[in-house]
Amino acid sequence: MAETRRVFIGLPAYNEEIALPRLLTRVQRLIESSGQAITVVLYNDGSTDATIAVARDWQAILPLMIIDGVINKGLGAGLRALVDYSVANAADDDVLVVMDCDDTHDPAQIPDMLARLAEGADVVIGSRYVRGALVRGVPPLRRVTALGAAAVFKLIHPVRGVWDYTCGYRAYRVGVLKKAAHLYGGQLIAETGFACMVELILKLNALGVKFAEIPLQLRYDQKPTETKMGVGSHTRRLLALLVRWRLRGFT
DSSP states (O other): OOOOSOEEEEEEESSOTTHHHHHHHHHHHHHHHHOOOEEEEEEEOSOSSSHHHHHHHHTTTSOEEEEEOOSOOOHHHHHHHHHHHHHHHSOTTOEEEEOOSSSOSOGGGHHHHHHHHHTTOSEEEEETTSTTOEEESOOHHHHHHHHHHHHHHHHHSOOTTOSOSSOSOEEEEHHHHHHHHHHHGGGSSOOOSTTHHHHHHHHHHTTTOOEEEEEOEEEGGGOOSOOOSOHHHHHHHHHHHHHHHHHTTOO
């Protein structure tokens, strides 16, 4: 990574005391191999395990900021806190990379994301639905459900350059987040759950943001704990929201 821009890696975390050291070890390797200026920003979503203690230990090893949410409020609160932090503390040309904290996303893909940003994209998404993607450890029924949901998303709310509307591994140019925050204020991320990922894409798309995707390397077979998200119920609620957004002319 030859760029001199700063990269903020945003981690929404809930009870990730096991996965967090594995992920931060890989972030540390990326910093050492690339020389890139990287700061980890961890949002603690009311964890009841040793997530906070583990994160504090790692502050002696790499640049790491902790935002303590204290009470569990869900993914939307975490994404909102990470976006708010970058808007308040980063420059327009800096990058916010948001990724899952359960060690299923590989920080080694960040250089590819930065390369696509350098080519002119404003947001880069790790996509399960482009050639070269690798998905391991995800049950077949869940994969089929996710693929069907993606097709519906594309039909109801087509966004150029986007096939994977819900993947949480994304790189945002901070300048576009600042523009969106100025326009939407406290309502930039209003959804509390899984739907916040789609909501942010649709609101950025309304601003003419340019999206790109890279093949996601998703390793659910490395996930050390059970999933905390009921994907089926979340998908049903999200599909209902998409219809409502469409009917009211979502922008």
